[in-house]
Amino acid sequence: MTMARNCIVVNLDRCTGCFGCEVACKMENDVALGQRWSKVFTVGPVGEYPDMTRYALPTMCQQCEDAPCVSVCPTGASYRDKDNVVLVNKEQCIGCKYCMMACPYGVRSWNADEGCVEKCTLCGQLTSQGKQPACVKSCAAGARFYGDLDDPESAVSKELAKYDEKDIHVLRDAGNKPATRYIMTDMIGTWYDRVEPRGGHQTAAYPVED
Amino acid sequence: MEIQWSLVLFTCLSGAGAWLLACAGLDAFRGLTRKATAPAVVAALVLIVVGGLASATHLTHVDRIMAVLAHPAPGIFLEALLLGIDVIVGVVFLALVKREGSEAARKALGAIAVVMAAVFSFSCGSSYMMASQLAWNTVALPLGYLGTAAATGTALWYLLCAALKEDGPALAFAAQETLVGGVAALVLALAFGFASGAAMGADALTFWVGVVLCGGVVPAGCGLMGMKKSESALQLAVVAVVGSLIGSVAFRVLMWLASVTLMNLFGATI
Numbered sequence: 512m513t514m515a516r517n518c519i520v521v522n523l524d525r526c527t528g529c530f531g532c533e534v535a536c537k538m539e540n541d542v543a544l545g546q547r548w549s550k551v552f553t554v555g556p557v558g559e560y561p562d563m564t565r566y567a568l569p570t571m572c573q574q575c576e577d578a579p580c581v582s583v584c585p586t587g588a589s590y591r592d593k594d595n596v597v598l599v600n601k602e603q604c605i606g607c608k609y610c611m612m613a614c615p616y617g618v619r620s621w622n623a624d625e626g627c628v629e630k631c632t633l634c635g636q637l638t639s640q641g642k643q644p645a646c647v648k649s650c651a652a653g654a655r656f657y658g659d660l661d662d663p664e665s666a667v668s669k670e671l672a673k674y675d676e677k678d679i680h681v682l683r684d685a686g687n688k689p690a691t692r693y694i695m696t697d698m699i700g701t702w703y704d705r706v707e708p709r710g711g712h713q714t715a716a717y718p719v720e721d
Numbered sequence: 722m723e724i725q726w727s728l729v730l731f732t733c734l735s736g737a738g739a740w741l742l743a744c745a746g747l748d749a750f751r752g753l754t755r756k757a758t759a760p761a762v763v764a765a766l767v768l769i770v771v772g773g774l775a776s777a778t779h780l781t782h783v784d785r786i787m788a789v790l791a792h793p794a795p796g797i798f799l800e801a802l803l804l805g806i807d808v809i810v811g812v813v814f815l816a817l818v819k820r821e822g823s824e825a826a827r828k829a830l831g832a833i834a835v836v837m838a839a840v841f842s843f844s845c846g847s848s849y850m851m852a853s854q855l856a857w858n859t860v861a862l863p864l865g866y867l868g869t870a871a872a873t874g875t876a877l878w879y880l881l882c883a884a885l886k887e888d889g890p891a892l893a894f895a896a897q898e899t900l901v902g903g904v905a906a907l908v909l910a911l912a913f914g915f916a917s918g919a920a921m922g923a924d925a926l927t928f929w930v931g932v933v934l935c936g937g938v939v940p941a942g943c944g945l946m947g948m949k950k951s952e953s954a955l956q957l958a959v960v961a962v963v964g965s966l967i968g969s970v971a972f973r974v975l976m977w978l979a980s981v982t983l984m985n986l987f988g989a990t991i
Binding site (some may be wrong): 518547549552563579582584585586587588602603604606607609612613614615616617618619620626627643682683685686687706 | 722770779780781782783786788789791792794796797798827848849851852853854982983984985986987988
């Protein structure tokens with residue numbers, strides 16, 4: 512039986528960059544002060560006038576198929592549950608932070624009070640009851656979708672089916688195969704899967720090394 | 722990325738200990754020393770164990786460490802396993818030396834110690850080879866770990882031989898080993914510096930002065946001079962140890978400073 516590929520899909524054509532998803536995530540999951548499991552970036556403005564691009568980019572755990580955070584974890588604290596969702600069992604986390612080093616997107620948080628790593632759980636406490644993740648439910652623009660990429664009847668599959676392949680994007684893949692999809696048409700501008708740290712476009716979205 | 726000093730000390734000390742044990746093991750084949758072997762093995766065991774304890778201070782929940790045994794993934798598990806094996810090799814080798822066990826058994830353990838030193842010090846660096854870390858994802862990183870650990874371990878062996886006033890041939894050979902260790906550190910650290918970009922980046926000074934000069938050129942130079950002048954062995958060995966230790970620490974510090982993540986969206990440092 513094929514495992515589900517549950518993830519969040521974000522339609523950037525709709526996203527207004529209101530940060531409501533960030534707030535909803537923190538409230539629902541009691542995320543520690545100063546930490547985020549969900550974060551909205553602003554890409555750009557980049558490009559040459561008049562071909563400028565600027566868009567909001569909501570980010571979270573990308574639910575990678577070959578999740579490096581799971582394979583490097585020495586205790587199995589980073590794992591996939593029965594629904595194939597990448598999670599952290601905080602009772603088993605020894606705080607070695609290898610998963611934070613291995614995550615290509617740096618979307619794992621460090622809970623200093625508990626000495627454990629945390630991350631987006633896709634709001635399993637809600638989805639297990641047939642509800643939507645807090646960020647999806649709260650999205651005022653209707654830009655966020657949750658579901659199984661392999662289920663044609665899921666909300667994510669239905670939304671993705673409305674668009675051409677060229678308008679469906681993923682963050683830079685280092686072999687980890689991120690599941691999260693971003694929909695963005697040329698109505699918004701040019702998609703950037705990563706802005707090069709030096710010599711390339713500088714944006715607020717992808718923090719660069721000084 | 723923030724420097725993880727616990728991990729710096731772990732690989733620096735344990736790696737040096739493993740190579741010190743390797744030098745003592747190599748002497749089982751040459752039979753040049755009279756007094757240095759047993760103290761060297763004891764010092765090596767202390768370094769390996771202290772390094773291992775230093776690594777544990779990196780963890781927030783050491784109480785859960787046994788869970789590692791249930792999940793034999795590469796990285797921490799492999800390092801702990803190799804560290805444990807090296808300690809056993811050292812203890813058995815020490816017992817053989819103390820009880821004047823058979824030469825064949827000592828040579829066998831000596832050969833294992835040499836192989837273990839290479840494998841252990843390499844594996845400590847290979848744990849950091851991750852696609853998410855652009856500057857680390859090169860085989861030159863674990864090779865640099867190996868080279869700098871070899872330089873420190875061989876220099877420590879040279880120091881012990883000099884301090885215990887071993888004979889000229891033993892000192893000359895220890896100096897030769899220090900030369901080999903220093904050259905290994907120099908060549909392999911240079912490879913990492915250019916492969917990762919650290920040689921030209923913001924931390925170039927740390928690389929060229931700390932890693933290349935102190936960690937490679939100094940021990941190699943001391944070893945080369947020591948091969949010709951055994952009367953200055955102690956002074957040369959002290960300089961080689963200090964230089965190689967600085968180089969070994971600087972190399973590991975540089976790794977953290979040179980970290981470039983594929984994307985660090987949340988800006989969190991560890």
